[in-house]
Amino acid sequence: MLLKNSDIAMYHAKKKGRNNCQFFKSEMNKRANERHSMEVDLRNALKCSELLLHYQPIVNIDDTKVYSMEALLRWRHPKNGLICPTKFIRLAEETGMIVLIGEWVMRQSCLQIKAWREQGYEVPKLAINLSALQFRQKTLVADITRILDETEVEGHCLILEITESQLIENVEEVVRTLQQLRALGIEISVDDFGTGYSSLSYLKRYQINTLKIDRSFVRDISDNPEDTAIIAAILAMADNLKINVVAEGVETEEQLFFLASHGCFRFQGYFFSKPLPAPEIESRIWKSINP
Ligand code: C2E
Ligand code: MG
Ligand code: MG
Numbered sequence: 001m002l003l004k005n006s007d008i009a010m011y012h013a014k015k016k017g018r019n020n021c022q023f024f025k026s027e028m029n030k031r032a033n034e035r036h037s038m039e040v041d042l043r044n045a046l047k048c049s050e051l052l053l054h055y056q057p058i059v060n061i062d063d064t065k066v067y068s069m070e071a072l073l074r075w076r077h078p079k080n081g082l083i084c085p086t087k088f089i090r091l092a093e094e095t096g097m098i099v100l101i102g103e104w105v106m107r108q109s110c111l112q113i114k115a116w117r118e119q120g121y122e123v124p125k126l127a128i129n130l131s132a133l134q135f136r137q138k139t140l141v142a143d144i145t146r147i148l149d150e151t152e153v154e155g156h157c158l159i160l161e162i163t164e165s166q167l168i169e170n171v172e173e174v175v176r177t178l179q180q181l182r183a184l185g186i187e188i189s190v191d192d193f194g195t196g197y198s199s200l201s202y203l204k205r206y207q208i209n210t211l212k213i214d215r216s217f218v219r220d221i222s223d224n225p226e227d228t229a230i231i232a233a234i235l236a237m238a239d240n241l242k243i244n245v246v247a248e249g250v251e252t253e254e255q256l257f258f259l260a261s262h263g264c265f266r267f268q269g270y271f272f273s274k275p276l277p278a279p280e281i282e283s284r285i286w287k288s289i290n291p
Contacts (some may be wrong), residue, residue: 008032024191028165039095041077042088046100048089050076053108054275057285058127058246058268064286068125068159070268071109072275073101091133103143107129109158110151121286125160127189132166141180148184155184162188164196167206178206189246194230203239215249218269221258228258235263236239 006028011032013022045051055069075083092098109126117121134140148155160181166188167174178188190203194217196222203211213234220227231247238245247259250269259267276284 003247005029007097017090035091038088038091042075042092042095042097045075045077046097046104048078050078051101051104051108052277053105053112054277055112055126055281056268056275057124057273059272060258061265061267064272066124067266068127069277069281069285070127070129071105071112071163072129073105089131089153093133098131098133098134099137102131103147106131107147110147110153113153113157114151116282116286119282121282123157125157125159125187127161129191130166132163135166135177135261136170140177141184142179144186145184155181157184157216159187159189161191161212163191164193166213167202168197168199171202175206184238192248194234200237203243208243210244210246212246212248212268213264215269218247218249218255218259219251221255230266231259232262239263 008029009022009024013020032245052074053071054074055071057066058068060245061064073085073089075085076086077083089098092101108132109128113123113126137143144155148158162263181188187209188206189212190208191212192214195212195214202208208222211234215229217231221231222228235245245264247255247264247267248269250256250259250267250271252271255269256267256271273285
């Protein structure tokens with residue numbers, strides 16, 4: 001017991017960074033137990049088909065035509081109900097489970113494209129989030145190629161969303177991976193743009209297709225002049241570099257108006273639609289683009 005408790009305290013100390021000391025507290029034990037049981041449950045989730053995807057449209061501001069949709073992971077926990085990814089993605093990354101989960105997301109997205117096409121819908125591109133660990137897998141391109149072949153979906157139907165921090169390590173390797181993905185026809189989006197460490201030179205070098213302005217900047221449009229200035233600067237820069245921009249988390253008409261008047265052409269957010277399960281996409285969204 002003593003050893004177990006000291007282990008838990010050590011884990012907490014490591015999490016806080018180097019050179020610090022943490023004494024065991026009973027709430028640490030509670031958290032460690034919760035984490036352990038979540039880990040066990042998450043391992044089961046894939047086997048027991050508890051994971052599912054919701055889809056959120058990304059729309060053109062001028063004609064509200066759906067340009068693409070982002071696939072967002074959900075976990076239907078047998079006891080706790082529907083769980084959002086912010087609650088379990090980190091654990092999935094720390095345990096390496098994200099690689100298998102990410103492969104499931106990729107296959108499921110392609111299967112969904114295929115199923116919608118078979119029902120006669122004209123399906124826009126699907127954007128899939130890629131975690132850092134997945135992006136570093138040597139087999140990433142081969143795995144994606146295999147899934148595309150198996151599901152008979154072409155690469156140009158997919159967009160991969162990666163974050164800024166994934167682009168600054170092992171530059172040569174990143175260049176190669178992105179080239180191979182582009183050769184498959186896949187587009188690359190930089191997610192949560194503006195929150196990470198940004199080196200502007202990589203945007204051109206990597207031939208990024210789209211920047212997604214992080215929700216935190218959009219939220220404070222009109223209240224916070226700094227955020228407003230940052231958005232205006234991102235839009236001007238992207239325009240010069242001929243990179244598309246999507247504003248994330250647009251909830252109000254006022255935000256939309258500001259974005260449109262500063263040259264942003266696409267957005268994603270509750271103002272148009274929350275992420276929806278596939279049947280609701282069929283009943284609500286398809287009707288507008290597949291009349
Ligand atoms: P993200 O990729 O930046 O996804 C956008 C998040 O913003 C989603 O949260 C979406 O529901 C939320 N959102 C969209 N519009 C609005 C709005 O108008 N207002 C507000 N308040 N929120 C809005 P969600 O689905 O909880 O996902 C959170 C994060 O989890 C994602 O952020 C992404 O980083 C990660 N994630 C989701 N699915 C996957 C996945 O399949 N694989 C990986 N590796 N990560 C994923
Ligand atoms: Mg995303
Ligand atoms: Mg984002």
